[in-house]
Structure formats: C-alpha cells, structure tokens
Amino acid sequence: MTGLLEVEHLTIRSPGDPPLVREVSFRIAHGERLGIVGPSGSGKSLTALAIAGLLPDGLTVEGSVRLDGREILDLPEAELARLRGRRIAMVFQEPLTALDPARRIGRQVAEPLAIHGLGTPLERMARAEALLRAVGLPPERASPDSFPHELSGGQRQRVLIAAALAAGPDLLLADEPTTALDLVTQRQILDLMDELVAGRGLALLLVSHDEGVIARMCRHVLVMEAGRIIRSGPAAAPSTGGAVLPPQPRERPEPPALLAASGVSRRYRLPGGAIRQAVDRVDLAVAPGEAVGLVGGSGSGKSTLVRLLTGLERPDAGLVRLDGRDPAEPAVPRHPVQLVFQDPFDSLDPRWRVGRILAEPLHGLRLAPAVRHRRVLAALAEVGLPAEAVRRHPHTFSGGQRQRIAIARALVAHPRLVVLDEPLSALDRPLQEQVLELLAALRARHGLAYLLVSHDLDIVRRLCSRVLVMAEGRIVEEGPVGQVLLRPASAAARALLAARLAPPAPPVAPPKAGDYEP
Amino acid sequence: MAERPDRNWSLWLGVAITLAILLPAALSLVWTPYPPAAIDIKARLQGWSPAHPLGTDPFGRDVLSMLMAGTRNSFGIALGAVALSVGIGVPLGALAAARGGWLDDLLMRGSDLLFAFPAVLTAIMLAAALGPSMGVAILAIGLFNLPVLARVTRSAAVRIWPRAFVQAARLSGKSRTRITLEHVLPNIMDQLLVQVTLQLALAILTEAGLGYLGLSVPPPAPTLGRMLADAQSFLAVSPRLAILPGLAIALAVLGLNLLGDGLRDRLDPRLSRQP
Structure with a gap:
C-alpha cells in the first residue's frame, strides 16, 4: 500500500548556496504520526513548508512530494490552494501572528469551509462552534464572536487547531505548535492534539526542536541536522541536562528591600463588561543582589505584575517602591530597573542600529x-x-x-535590578544554556538583583534562590527553590512541576511502523 | 516550485508614467510653447500642426501649453492638499495612538465627522464663503484627505506601541512624544509613504472634479478639470479637446496608483521577498 504522503529526495536550496535541505525522504501512511526534530536551521521547518507548498520565494525545490501517489511539488498555485486545508492542514508556531487580528475567531475557524465552498454560511458557523467546542473553547469560555487579542496564547493555538481541522484534512502539519506556550499550556495543547488526531484518524507530521514534545506525540522520529536526516527511529526520551543547584550564599541579615510591593492590585475591564482581576493584592520584596523567581502558568498575572513593578503601568491599589520611590512617577529616572523581554525579535527596534x-x-x-x-x-x-x-x-x-x-x-545603565521576562523561552536548548550561563555570570560580577519570570522551573532553579508561585493573580506559594520543587504546597506549583514533560508519556499512536529511508 | 511573478513592474511603470506627466508639468514653470492664457482668435480650433502640436482651443489658446500648465496647477494643488493632510493628520493620528482613552475617541470621532463631508461639498461651502481660489481648493481637498491619514497613522501606530522595544524605550524614561518620533513614526513610515502616494492620486481626481465645477483656481489659469468642462460644448466639433485633458488626469491617477501599489509590494515585508 502506498502511503498518504511520500517525500523522496527532497532538496531545497537558495540558488548559489549549499542546499538547506538535502535528499530528505520519508513516508507517512494514513493515520500515522511522524516527528521531525532538530536544532534551529536544520531544515525541518523548510521541509514542512515544502510539503504545504509554502516555501519562501527564491528557494528552489528538487525531488518529489506525493500525496496519495500524486505529485504535488510542481502543482500550480491554484491547485495547491485546493489541497491546503482540504487535504493538508497546518498549525504554526506563532498563534499571535497566524490569526487575523481583525476578524472574529468563529469566522476564522469557518474560513477553510468557505474557501472550499462547503456548506451554507449558517452550517459553517454551526460547524465552527462545534469545532471550537471540540478544542476546548465552548462559547461560555470564548465566544466565536471574540477577537484573537481577547484570548490567551494557548486559546489562540486552540483556535488555530480548530481552523486546521475545519475542512476535514487527512494530514496535519504542525510546525513547533507549542513552542510559544508555557509548559502547562503546552501539555494541554499536546493532549488536545493527541486526542483529536487519534479521534479523526489524521496523519500527523510534527516538527519541533524539543524531543520531549515529539516523544509525547509520535512513536517515530527523524532527527535532522544541517539539512540532512541523521537518524531515524523510535522517539526517545530527551536527555535531561545535568542541572545542579548552584550555590546560593549571599545571606545577609535583612537588607532593606530594593523592590517592594504591598497590596498591589490591577483590574481589567473585559469587552463583555466583566472585570478580570489580573493581579490581586500582591506583596513581595526583592533584596539588593537577590535573585527571585516568579513562576506561574499563562494567564496567572505574571506579565501584568511585571508591568506594575517596573512602572510601565500603575496599580489600581497598593504601593510599588523601587529604591524607595514609585517607579511609575514620570520624574523618576528608570535606570535602577531594566527589563529583558521574552521575544528578542520584538524587543529591538528594527530600524535602529x-x-x-x-x-x-x-x-x-x-x-x-x-x-x-x-x-x-x-x-x-x-x-x-x-x-x-x-x-x-x-x-x-x-x-x-x-x-x-x-x-x-x-x-548599560548599570541597573540594580533586572527583570527577566521569560528571557529564554524564545530560544532553543543550546542557546538557552549559553544565555543562562551569561546571566549567572553577570549577576555574580555586578551583584545584580534578578526577578526572573518564567514558567520553566528548571531555569528558575538554575538562577534563583527563592521562588514565588503565582496563580489567578495572587502569590499562592513562596519559599526556597529547593523546597518548592521537592514539596510543592500549592496546586499551581504541582501543575507546573507535572508539566515538565519528563518523563515523557508513552506514545499513544497505535499505527504500524512506516519505513523511513535516511 | 513556481516562483511568484515579480510584481515590481508596477513600481517602475508607475514611476515612468508619473514622470512622463510630471516632467512637462515641471517644465511649464520656466517654459511653455505659448503663454497658456494667450488668446489668438484667428487660430481657433486648429488641429495638429507643427506650430501647435496638440492644436488650439475655441479661443486659439495652445492646448499643449494649457495641458502643461494645467497639470502643474493640478499637481500643485494636490501636493498642497496632501501636505496639509499629512501635516495635520499624521500628528493627530500619532497623538491618538500615543494617548489612547478619551482623547483617542474624541480625535477619531472628529475625523469620522470630517470624513462624512465630501470634498466637493466642503469646497462649495468654502468657495461660497471665500470665493474660488487655489487656497480654497487645497483646503477643501486637504480637509477631505485628513481623516484618512489620521486613521491610517493611528491604526499603524497602535500596532507599534505594545511592542517590546517601545516598552524598553519607556523604561529608559523617554516621553511619549519622543517615543513617537524616534520609534513609532520610523516604523510606520513605509505604510504612510504608500498612503501618501495613493492620496495624491485621489487628490488629483478630486481637484479635477472641483476644476470642472469651477471651484478650483479661477480663470485664466488653466486646470485639467476646467479644460474638460470647456471642451464639453465642442465635443462634436473637436473631441480632442476633451480627450487630452481626460487622458492627462487618467494617466496621472494611474501612474500614482501603480507607484503606490509597487511601493507597498516593495516595502511590505509580508508581500515582498526577504532582502
């Protein structure tokens, strides 16, 4: 029996340069799952894009990609468009940019149906609602009439998955579907994809830099490096880096707090008129030279708290004191505190040197x-x-x-406190390691205080001595990192620990092994 | 895989057409074959000839000279109008984006109100009050374009404000005005440039309409719109008189639209190939 998707000798290059992807071959049968893992720049995303016919301009492709035995690599754009969504659907990494910010999510989920002329407008809306419900977004949690910016990152990724499934495809291409999400949300999204893919008998090609993600979802994995498949075989548990608790001395007798917050609260009015208590009566203190971790799932209020502590926003109630002054006062020089943002592609003005x-x-x-x-x-x-x-x-x-x-x-401004807002989550593993070491060295050299916001307890453990756990706008647990890691007292901390993906859950996909040609 | 066809031809064709219209118009600042308003009754309604390459009108005025000067006047008014709407609309839009809240609402509802008046209506009201003149035409068209630019600026700027590099600038203690000038405007300049080009085309079209109604520059200064209006009574005798200014308007608008489209393709990273 021929597979659903057969890729043979796929080579992608930009003219004049060495190939970015060379001689990649594999096949996926109906209902089968295959993972591709590799560091950034290994060609794994290009491979997925080539299958969807979405390669950037200026790249040439050789080889063959067959869907149900039919060559699709050189199909004209109009024919490819007919395949996309209907036969092949895609879920991308960035749930923020992959959704049209100006259109309601129900319409976006129904769009593949409209494009392929399936159903009447009313049927399409009903189907969109059913799909949103299936991905865990029932109307009472997120109405089909909401706009993408009203949803969290995880919810947006759910919308994308619903849209991908709308027209009933046979093959789902997922390119780093959970990389932009925190670990708890990642776990939920993977569980959801697992359930949907199994329930609908979809074939899945999952691209990720994270072997843990692949191992959770797929039994077979191709490892790519520098454009080649260097290994193919059963997906293995990731080797967990030997993270050792760093020495955490610097115990001083109650130094005056560098950053102090008491009873800080912030509410937002939601479009429906409801009020969301993003940050609820938070007290915290960071001593000079101390490194404190702030962990919590997405939507726990971490980001809002950071904005309040750095003076980018004012609290509705409560006090923030940085070096004894209110950081939101315009007259206060801001340089005692600096922020390192999550996304280095967004935090530097592209027009400036x-x-x-x-x-x-x-x-x-x-x-x-x-x-x-x-x-x-x-x-x-x-x-x-x-x-x-x-x-x-x-x-x-x-x-x-x-x-x-x-x-x-x-x-550069010689701050005393640096707030690190998920500084590593946009980087892949080896880079994370380097930046982590850099941050540790800089802190030792300058006696900096860090407030590290992260969802990743391993990173917090490497850098911080004390950790605050946040859930639903409150600090629900506080203590030395080792204690919180070993004996978490709060449900939120336990959920974060449980979401670490190691050990990976056994693969759920039952189908037989395909043959992989390296 | 098939490469997307190169769409830059639209940029270069736009540049070529725009220049073909603009250069003779610019030349008319220093030289025209005849003074555009010089009446020569003996030579009325002549066809093509070496003396008058595009013929003469019912008053014996040289059509080529009138076209050159008329295009210059039309472009001048359009440029003035767009300058006015950029000069006011962009700061207002940027202010609305930077401040948000009630000021944003007030400015945008105000621009809605302004947008509800067609340029022709504004011009009629202004001309009735002040008498037709170049200034009135510029003011009317400029007021008409202003809300568009304010809104484009605002919507582009509100997408820049939440970005992390703007927050970093705020943490450096920079004022909103300074952030607008240093970060926001440079990052939306592409979109504004495209919009300005397209608005210029629209302004030329509106100016032609005003000229046709006699609400633009008063005679004897020629405008493309009035040449069209004057040619109407002679349509059967000499269709050339209507076709030529009509063609000039159409080409100017087409050229600028192609230019705007081409610029958008070139500047918008989502549409163009990566550099």
Whole structure:
C-alpha cells in the first residue's frame, strides 16, 4: 500500500548556496504520526513548508512530494490552494501572528469551509462552534464572536487547531505548535492534539526542536541536522541536562528591600463588561543582589505584575517602591530597573542600529558622547559580542545574539535590578544554556538583583534562590527553590512541576511502523 | 516550485508614467510653447500642426501649453492638499495612538465627522464663503484627505506601541512624544509613504472634479478639470479637446496608483521577498 504522503529526495536550496535541505525522504501512511526534530536551521521547518507548498520565494525545490501517489511539488498555485486545508492542514508556531487580528475567531475557524465552498454560511458557523467546542473553547469560555487579542496564547493555538481541522484534512502539519506556550499550556495543547488526531484518524507530521514534545506525540522520529536526516527511529526520551543547584550564599541579615510591593492590585475591564482581576493584592520584596523567581502558568498575572513593578503601568491599589520611590512617577529616572523581554525579535527596534539601541537607556543621564560610547562597548563586551556590532541592524543577528543585545541594553545603565521576562523561552536548548550561563555570570560580577519570570522551573532553579508561585493573580506559594520543587504546597506549583514533560508519556499512536529511508 | 511573478513592474511603470506627466508639468514653470492664457482668435480650433502640436482651443489658446500648465496647477494643488493632510493628520493620528482613552475617541470621532463631508461639498461651502481660489481648493481637498491619514497613522501606530522595544524605550524614561518620533513614526513610515502616494492620486481626481465645477483656481489659469468642462460644448466639433485633458488626469491617477501599489509590494515585508 502506498502511503498518504511520500517525500523522496527532497532538496531545497537558495540558488548559489549549499542546499538547506538535502535528499530528505520519508513516508507517512494514513493515520500515522511522524516527528521531525532538530536544532534551529536544520531544515525541518523548510521541509514542512515544502510539503504545504509554502516555501519562501527564491528557494528552489528538487525531488518529489506525493500525496496519495500524486505529485504535488510542481502543482500550480491554484491547485495547491485546493489541497491546503482540504487535504493538508497546518498549525504554526506563532498563534499571535497566524490569526487575523481583525476578524472574529468563529469566522476564522469557518474560513477553510468557505474557501472550499462547503456548506451554507449558517452550517459553517454551526460547524465552527462545534469545532471550537471540540478544542476546548465552548462559547461560555470564548465566544466565536471574540477577537484573537481577547484570548490567551494557548486559546489562540486552540483556535488555530480548530481552523486546521475545519475542512476535514487527512494530514496535519504542525510546525513547533507549542513552542510559544508555557509548559502547562503546552501539555494541554499536546493532549488536545493527541486526542483529536487519534479521534479523526489524521496523519500527523510534527516538527519541533524539543524531543520531549515529539516523544509525547509520535512513536517515530527523524532527527535532522544541517539539512540532512541523521537518524531515524523510535522517539526517545530527551536527555535531561545535568542541572545542579548552584550555590546560593549571599545571606545577609535583612537588607532593606530594593523592590517592594504591598497590596498591589490591577483590574481589567473585559469587552463583555466583566472585570478580570489580573493581579490581586500582591506583596513581595526583592533584596539588593537577590535573585527571585516568579513562576506561574499563562494567564496567572505574571506579565501584568511585571508591568506594575517596573512602572510601565500603575496599580489600581497598593504601593510599588523601587529604591524607595514609585517607579511609575514620570520624574523618576528608570535606570535602577531594566527589563529583558521574552521575544528578542520584538524587543529591538528594527530600524535602529545596535549602538543606538544600547545607548537608549542612557538618554536621561546627560553623558558625554565618548563616555556613552565607552559604556555601550563595555556592555557589548560583557555579553560576548564584538564591538563592530554597534553599526549593524538587529535583523543581521540570530535570535540568541539578539537576546544578548537585549541583555546588554539592560546592563548599560548599570541597573540594580533586572527583570527577566521569560528571557529564554524564545530560544532553543543550546542557546538557552549559553544565555543562562551569561546571566549567572553577570549577576555574580555586578551583584545584580534578578526577578526572573518564567514558567520553566528548571531555569528558575538554575538562577534563583527563592521562588514565588503565582496563580489567578495572587502569590499562592513562596519559599526556597529547593523546597518548592521537592514539596510543592500549592496546586499551581504541582501543575507546573507535572508539566515538565519528563518523563515523557508513552506514545499513544497505535499505527504500524512506516519505513523511513535516511 | 513556481516562483511568484515579480510584481515590481508596477513600481517602475508607475514611476515612468508619473514622470512622463510630471516632467512637462515641471517644465511649464520656466517654459511653455505659448503663454497658456494667450488668446489668438484667428487660430481657433486648429488641429495638429507643427506650430501647435496638440492644436488650439475655441479661443486659439495652445492646448499643449494649457495641458502643461494645467497639470502643474493640478499637481500643485494636490501636493498642497496632501501636505496639509499629512501635516495635520499624521500628528493627530500619532497623538491618538500615543494617548489612547478619551482623547483617542474624541480625535477619531472628529475625523469620522470630517470624513462624512465630501470634498466637493466642503469646497462649495468654502468657495461660497471665500470665493474660488487655489487656497480654497487645497483646503477643501486637504480637509477631505485628513481623516484618512489620521486613521491610517493611528491604526499603524497602535500596532507599534505594545511592542517590546517601545516598552524598553519607556523604561529608559523617554516621553511619549519622543517615543513617537524616534520609534513609532520610523516604523510606520513605509505604510504612510504608500498612503501618501495613493492620496495624491485621489487628490488629483478630486481637484479635477472641483476644476470642472469651477471651484478650483479661477480663470485664466488653466486646470485639467476646467479644460474638460470647456471642451464639453465642442465635443462634436473637436473631441480632442476633451480627450487630452481626460487622458492627462487618467494617466496621472494611474501612474500614482501603480507607484503606490509597487511601493507597498516593495516595502511590505509580508508581500515582498526577504532582502
């Protein structure tokens, strides 16, 4: 029997350069699942895009991609469009950018049906509602009339999955479907995909840099590196890096708090008129030189709390004191606190050169240009980037380098507290390791205080001595990292621990083994 | 896989057509074959000839000279109008995006109100009050374009404000005005440039309409719109008189629209190939 999808000798190159993907062959039978794992730049996403006929312009493809025995690689765009959604559906990494911000989610879920002319408008809306319900978004939680920005990241990914399934495809391509999500949400989304794929007998091609994700979903995995398949076989449990508890001395007798919050609350009015208590009477203190972790699932209020603590937003009630002053006062110089953001592709102005970006936090200090330049170069050196970087634009750097630039920007004004908002979650594993070491070294060198916001307890454990657990806007647990990790007292902490994907759950997919040609 | 056809031809065709219209118009600032308003009754309604390459009108005025000067006047008014709407609309839109809240609502409802008046109506009211003149035409068309630019600016800017690099700038203690100038405007410049080009085409069309109704520059200064209006009574005798200014308007609008489309393709990273 021929497979549903057969890929043979797929080679992708941009003319004149060595191939980005070379001689990749595999096949997937109906209802079968295959994972592709590899570091960023290994060609795994390009392979998935080539199957969907969505390669960026300027790349040439050789080889063959057959769907039900029919060659689809050189189909004209109109024919490909007929396959997409109907036969092959896709779920992308970025639930934020993959949804049209201006259209209601129900319409977006129904769109594949409309494109392929299935059903009447009324039937389509009913089907969209049923699909949203199937992905765990019943109308009482997220009405089909809501807009994407009213949903959390995990909910958006659910919408995307619903849209992908709308027209009843046979093959689902999922490219890093959970990378942008926190671990609890990732677990939920993977469970959901597992259930839906099994229930509908879909074939699944899952692309991820995270072997844990693949092992959770697929029995077979192809490992790609530098455009080639270097291994194929059963999906294995990921090797967990030997994370050792770092020494955490710096015990001082009750130093005055550098950052203190008492009774801080923030409410938002939702479109429906309901009120959401994003942050609810939070008290916390960070001593000079202390590293504190703040963990919680998505929607727990972490991000809002960060905005309140750094003065980007004002609390409805309560007090924030940074060095004894209110950080939201416009007259207060902000440089005692700096932020490192989650997404290094969003945190650097694409129009500015790195030198100007790094000098920005210095702008209120009235430094001589030469002094300013020296500070910028020193900050660049600290994060291990060459001085010539100042003349380049952010887009010429990789994700890891950009995050280093963002860290350099946080350091340049000599802050006493650096708030790290998910600083590693946009990076892949090896880069995470490097940046983590950099952060630890910088803290030791400058006696910085860190407030590390993360959903990843392993990262918090590596960097912090004390951890706060947040759920539904409140701090529900607080204590030394080791204690919270070993004996979590709150349900939220237990959920975060349970979501670490290790050990991976046994693969659920029953179908027989396909044959993989390396 | 098939490559997407290169759509940049639209940019270059737009540039070519726009230049073909603009260069003679610019030349008319220093030189035209005849003074555009010079009446020569003996040479009325002539056809093509070496002396008058595009013939003459019922008053014996040289049509080529009138076209050159008329295009110049039309472009001048359109440019003035767009400059006015950019000068006011962009700051207002940026302000609405930076402040949000009630100010945003007030500015946007105000621009809705302004948008509800067609340019022709505004021009009639203004001309009735002030008498037709170049200034009135610029003001009427500019007011008509203003809400569009304010709204495009606002909607592009509100997408920049939540981005992390803007928050980093706020943490550096920069004011909203400064952030708007340094981060927001440079990042929406592409979209504004495209919009300005398209608005210019619209302004030329509106100016032609106003000129046709006699609400633009008063005679004897030629405008494309009035040339069309004057040609109406001679349509049977000399259709050329209507076709030529009509063609000039159509080409100017087409050229600018192609230019705007081409710019959008070139500048919008979602549509163009990666650099």
